Amino acid sequence: MNKVLYIVILLCFSVASVNAASGEWGKKKKKKAAKEQVESKDSTSKATSTSEYEKFMKDAEVKEGMFNVIKKKDKIYLEIPKAIMNRDFLISSRVSSTSRTWQIDPGTINRDPLLITFSCDENKVYIHFPHLRYECKEDSEMYEAYKRHSNPPIWKAFKIEVLSKDSSSCVIDATSLFLSSIAEFSPFPDLPAEVRAFVPFGGTFQSDRSRIEEFKAFEDNVIVKSMMTYTTDKEGPLTTIEARNIVILPEKPMTPRYSDERVGFFEETRFLFDENQDQLQRYGIINRWDLQPKDMEKYLAGELVEPVKPIVWYVDPAIPEKWRKYVKLGIADWNIAFEAIGFKNAIVVKDYPTDDPNFDPDDIHYNCYRFVASARENSMGPSWIDPRSGEILCGDVISWYGVVTLLNKWRMIQTAAVDPSVRCPVMTDENMGEAMRYVAAHEIGHTLGLMHNFGASAAYPVEKLRDPEFTQKYGTTPSIMDYARFNYVAQPGDMEKGVKLTPPLVGEYDMFAIKYGYQVLANVESPDDEKATLRAWIKEQIGNKMCFYGQQVFQFNFDPRSQAEDLSDDVIKANTYGLKNLKYVTANFVDWMAVNDEGYAAVEGTYKEIIGQFFRFMNHAMVNVGGMYVNPKGFDDNNVQLYQYVPKNKQVEALTFVLKNLNDLPNWIVNDKVTAIVGPTAKPYVQQTQFFSEMLTREFLGRLQLNEIDGKNVFTIDDYLNIIYDYMFSRKGGSLRLCDMAFQNSFVDNLKEFMDKGEFKSAGSGKALTDYAMETTCSCHAYCESHGFNPVDPLSEIVLSPRIDRTNKRPVVMKYLRKAYQTAKARSNTGNDKTREHYRLLVLKLNYLFD
Known part of the structure; x- marks a missing residue:
């Protein structure tokens, strides 16, 4: 040991x-035999007569x-x-x-x-x-x-x-x-x-x-x-x-298994004092069930063997039967991964028993998939562990009724352009069942110890998502632990050719992760005995995009590969396809839904989700700007680069994609069919202007500045502000729309923050670029954050540090404030009354800097 x-x-x-x-x-x-402990009266004994106890x-x-x-x-x-x-x-x-x-x-x-x-x-x-x-x-x-x-x-x-x-x-x-x-x-x-x-x-x-x-x-x-x-x-x-x-707890804890940041398991962190090292040693042990084969000899010989103690799941009878049968399938889907490492019937699925007087879903010994009659649009799958060893003792899944509502909206919004069967207020049992199966498999993955893998979907080239053979085999992502819901890349006619619109049952990454966490090795007395084997497995997968693990970053995302709700290795191209579909859905969804009272009432919620989907697309693109690819590596992984900046041309493409679509949004997001039901709405305008404001905060400029300090041929702050200025000032002439004036005001107001006493204060709320990324069908974020090590977050501290702001932000910011001031003065007498007054107000705002 x-x-x-x-x-x-x-x-x-x-x-x-x-x-x-x-x-x-x-x-x-001194140790005593159990009999001696019973018979002796030690220092903790109290003279108590039999009659007192009785x-x-x-x-x-x-x-x-x-x-x-x-x-x-x-x-x-x-x-x-x-x-x-x-x-x-x-x-x-x-x-x-x-x-x-x-x-x-x-x-x-x-x-x-x-x-x-x-x-x-x-x-x-x-x-x-x-x-x-x-x-x-x-x-x-x-x-x-x-x-x-x-x-x-x-x-x-x-x-x-x-x-x-x-x-x-x-x-x-x-x-x-x-x-x-x-x-x-x-x-x-x-x-x-x-x-x-x-x-x-x-x-x-x-x-x-x-x-x-x-x-x-x-x-x-x-x-x-x-x-x-x-x-x-x-x-x-x-x-x-x-x-x-x-x-x-067991008198002898399970033998722990070391964690590795290249495989996404929840972990327990340990720190070791050791005089043979010059610093405190840190290591992690993963959360996993103690699955042991009944017959080790046969197991090691490659035969399928049942575990000594399978993972038994009990499914709440309160889940309607039309969904419950799919939930059971989603739970059992993980047996695919366990069979690949030699376990037969590792997961057993049962209904709540009616003939077992000891069964109690409140007993921590029972793993229960529960249903909550609540409108909350979510689901979660935490697990409870023996912290000494990382052994999972109990898993829970909480599924709120509202998740059905969310799945309904997402399935229609993301795929209705290509799938006529979802153009309705109530999904067919088959369509909703397939979605519920996906949710169940995802949450069960958490209860097996797996964290989100937000980098998985980046393994797929965009056009492969329109390939019938590929999608039928691999779905939308190599990991069910990703947030890659439905295939919004597919175009009209693709489904008829056989293109699959949903995630896989269990993906390639999931298979590898289960192997890392659960394959039993011979002659293991301590975690050190298997460390070399585990590292060899990981080294075998270096370069295999299907097994890449992309961490869930909680503060400020850098890596465009590791994002929630995105698809493919090129989000600009993928989201261009997605926007084409979204515009079609926006033009027609009222006709599809408002066919009865229930559908009529649901139009407003669906419309809000359409707006949310648009800003998810924008957010995906913006992570490329000032972004970097982060590649965790071992000390001897000489062919792996720890980080690489997103190429300059990719950053330019992403920014122009966002600016073009922000400007184009008013042309299609609102139509008479929508306003006839939801009434006048300012939500698209509010989200649009708030999103743009966030693009000019110190967090974004700091991210670009880190590129500029460290890199070569990088996308600089000057490049960034120049493209924004071109889209929001130079290309806008004559009378301005309300959103145009809001964009220009945000440009000036945010950049002014760098010149005043509040130079390093963020003018925005930090909300627009994060809200839609975190509105998901999984509530495990807090659990993920508290039970996993995240090496990317320290990069956020560098970007948010004010100490690097003074080097070159102010001169560049001053350059574009001056351009805005000169443009506003030159246009003070152009356009309609509102436009003229708008420019005069910009001049007043900037007078103190230049006159």
Whole structure:
């Protein structure tokens, strides 16, 4: 076994107990046989007569299990054996049901389960948080220093009410653990402070309207369900049923497997103190299920073998049958990838059982695909893990009803130009079922440990998406973990030729990722034993675009290959096809939808999604401008370049594509059919002008400047502003449209920010270029961000740093402000009244700089 892992496990099992008399930590006790522990009375024993214990238990309701759970009146007690107090446990809280779903959804665990251990002294039982993130080898000379700051802190303490007859277990009043407001168990989403500042999330617990509802005990876990009532600013009273689980973890953790940033797995991060290295060592272990073959000999010989413990999924009967059968297919689709590495029936799909009294979807032992009757247009698939080893213990999928609405809109908007069967307000069961199957497979991928792969679709040349043979085999992307929904590249007539419009069941990348995470190797005692093999697998795939992993970047995207909702290796060409289809859909969708009351009412939502699709196309293109291709590499991958700037001609093409289409948008986005139903709308105008404003913020100019500092033959800030100026000033003569005046005002106002005291302040809200990229059918973004390492984000810090702004932004900005000033003065008497006054206002804005 790897020495590092051995020490981690040893530390977890050697959690120090608190000695109330001496106040000392970490004193090791001699090991005793289980029989001796039962028969002896150690320093934690309390002189308790049999009659006292029996008196306490009188009239109590008891459920026997790992801990005996005792209910007396309105209180819950736990009888915790001393013999297992040094074991590791997980404790979690799941929302079972709720009176509303605006903030809280049934089935969710809105805080990660906690790793805990127990200890006791003569008077109290303590719950500790073991340390995992930082490690030090026991034979290291630094180990004593490490121990001095690695004591497991006390999270909770409980008075011992009584000891068992033989003093081998402690009974504590645990009511507060199950019937009180605990931050680590909050049912409310853990949202960023900037969101909570504007939206009143959260609530205040009301104990007088709360009670214990149900409790269960099993050999390796206990569950206590409580009715919890809160008052909220927005909703008034809110009542939930919350199920809190305590689960004992395996005495011997699963052997971890090292992560690699070139394969997208959620991971647990570790830091190692080692005097043989000159810096703190960082490594990650991936999240994965512990799949082991029943017959290792046959497995290693290449035969298909069933796992010792398959991954069993239970599907909510509340999902309508017409969709449920497709959800089951989507779950089972992953067996394709597991069969390729030797596992038969690795994933088993079942309905909620009706003949199993122990089945409980609130039990963390059961993997459930749940349905929430909510208009929220989303779905998510988190998993809950043993943080010691990365072993996935439970997977959940939450599917909101509203995802059907979103899939309906996307399927029609992206493919109705070529597929007449989706030109309707309600999709056929087959079309919607296929879409639901895709969503199910994507979310199950998350529960297998896989992160989003936003770079996958960049493997396909554009024209291959119009090739019947290619699309039938490969779909729209090499990864179901990508956001490549439907084939908006396909043109009228392509479908009749056999072009496929939907993603694959499981893609080429997915097959490789499952191999990396789950293929069992012989004679592995520690993660170091398989490290060389894993690296060899990755090196074999270098240059194979089908297996490229593109990370989900959370702050500011640089790599045009790694984007949500895009298709192909050339988004300009792909989105040109897509825009042609989108214009056709915009001209006709009202006729397709408004055939009954339901379709009529849905027109407005569909129209908003059409606008959203347009700005996704624009956003895809803008990532090329100042962008770079980021290629994670190992130390010996000599033929791999860590980064390459997007070629200058590609950046020019992308910018002109955006400017041309922003200017053209008013010519087709609104028509009489739309306004006859939705009424007058300013949404396209608002989004159009806001998007342009974002193109002139310091984030974009900083990205270009990084190119300019580091590269050769690059697309400079001067080049960028010159093209924008040409489109927004030079080419516009006579009387201006409202959007033309807005573009010119944004140009001046944003560039002025670089010349005033607010020189480095972003004039925009940072919203227009990100909103549509993040409106997706998967809510796993926060989970991805907190459980994965992202090496691209540090580049954002460089671009956003004001220290590089002073070198050459101001002179270039000054050049184009002067041009705008001179143009405005020259045109002050041209065009209609509004146009003339517009130019005079621009002159007034810039007078202080030039006169």
